[in-house]
Amino acid sequence: MxxxxxxxxxxxxxxxxxxxxxxxxxxxxxxxxxxxxxxxxxxxxxxxxxxxxxxxxxxxxxxxxxxxxxxxxxxxxxxxxxxxxxxxxxxxxxxxxxxxxxxxxxxxxxGIAYWTWPETVNALKQCQDFFSIANSSGILGKILDSLLGRITTAGDTSPSGSSPESSAFRFSCDTRSTISTKFSNCRSWWYEDLIVLNSDVVEKFIRSMVARKVDHAVISRFLFYYFKCRFTNAITDEKNKVTEITIDLLNSLDRSSVSCKGLFGILRISSSLKLSKDCRDKLETMIGSQIDLAILDNLLVPATKTVDSLYDVNLILRFLKSFLNSGGRESLTRLKRVGSLMDLYLAEVAPDSCLKPAMFIALTTSLPDVARDCHDAIYRAIDMYLEVHAYLSDEEKMKICHVINYEKLSSECCKHLAKNSRFPSKTAIQALVSQHSKLKNLLQDTNQLKSFGKTPIKGKQCEEGEQVILYAKKLDLSMENEKLKAHLQGMQWKVMELEKICRKMQTQMTKLKKTQKSNPSVPKSLPRLCS
Known part of the structure; x- marks a missing residue:
């Protein structure tokens, strides 16, 4: 031979x-x-x-x-x-x-159903060395089906030959303590055995899991774990591939099953990589769609070297756009959570001397007005910004202040604005008009209470309140700024006094109603509060 x-x-x-x-x-x-x-x-x-x-x-x-x-x-x-x-x-x-x-x-x-778990995992590892032909020949799919069958039916019990302790889910973008409490419910005994797989096999594996309707939360936790383990030891080119495949797979899952904190972790770790635009868009869209679950620290992403500002404001604006486009404006509760988060973010970026006015305005106007019940935080952020950017013209300052809804400013902030030389004088006028409206509404509420209780309300407080309204109507809005501020401060005091009166009257009315219900003989009259 x-x-x-x-x-x-x-x-x-x-x-x-x-x-x-x-x-x-x-x-x-x-x-x-x-x-x-x-x-x-x-x-x-x-x-x-x-x-x-x-x-x-x-x-x-x-x-x-x-x-x-x-x-x-x-x-x-x-x-x-x-x-x-x-x-x-x-x-x-x-x-x-x-x-x-x-x-x-x-x-x-x-007879693959009779193979042990380690034998099946080993066969899957062999497939990744010749992925193309293993995939086209059909053997990869059969091995994956066998593994998935065991994963979905084994529950929390590890099959023979695999140790739940060695396979424990020791990493996530959540805290270690959180993971330890969740371990018994996350079916993670198989995570450790499969993190050695390359990205091609993992992609095929996850697609199969999604097709078989495996719990997306379990898949999501595995992907975060896999990403961390593979990214740490990979070379640059492999890091790019692992990151892009992980993002693509997470994007195929239900948004509610993907940790917002975990996504920010991927964003932070992959910031130095040259990911494709499509991949970055997917990551930003996923984060944006649940930005209401983020915390301030998540948003403080340093700006790139090509931008002068401290933080990447453009990134946050893209997050907010994704949030609104994905239905965020349909839930008032979620919208208000984002509003509160953005108020905290504005307080962080406002002192940045390199932040351009256009970018600051874009941040303050990025959410609809209903996202905030109160504009005090907006006012304070603008105050800090104008302090650092004292060189701005009145016209530029007015553009920045245009976002303030004076009806949503507290009396304390309006009083502070009246004395604040950093703000254009026109803003003090706008605040005065707003307070005029507040006083008018308060007096209307008071009159309604009078009518309801059929008790004449006389006295100094109410008469002076009415006089304030009349005086405000006659006030010449072109008067000197200092005089205007002085009158505005007086108005603030009246507003606060009337607010106290209304609250007190409402309390008395509530008590009286209860008394009348329990004792019908009690005369239906209200106490005289304005004596």
């Missing part, structure tokens, strides 16, 4: 084999050697394989099969490489119907 064929397997090892023996089982070699142009002028043939599945070890298994006249011991350990080799070498029925390696390996796969 001669060795007339030299085979270079992936540059790993060179084998000298009998051409006829291997050709009798391999359609690939048979087609190659039956070409006259190949064999006519060459006595000693050489074949070079660059992508032989399983490398030199798998080729040796193939030669043993061929030299043993198509007999081999097929086990869970070698089923995967032999199956892929058989497909690669085209060992079909047309070449050898009786001793067909593809049929033998497929027969072994029929």
């Amino acid at each position: 001669g060795c007339d064929l030299e085979v270079d397997v992936n540059g790993e090892e060179i084998f000298f084999v009998d051409k006829e023996i291997l050709s009798s089982f391999s359609g690939r070699l048979r087609k190659l050697f039956h070409k006259p142009s190949v064999t006519a002028a060459v006595k000693d043939l050489k074949v070079v394989f660059h992508d032989f599945p399983g490398g030199a070890e798998a080729f040796e298994l193939l030669t043993r099969f061929c030299y043993n006249n198509g007999r081999a011991q097929i086990t869970p350990t070698n089923t995967c490489p032999l199956h892929c080799v058989a497909h690669f070498m085209e060992m079909t029925d047309a070449i050898s119907s009786s001793q067909n390696l593809i049929k033998l390996t497929e027969k072994s796969l029929k």
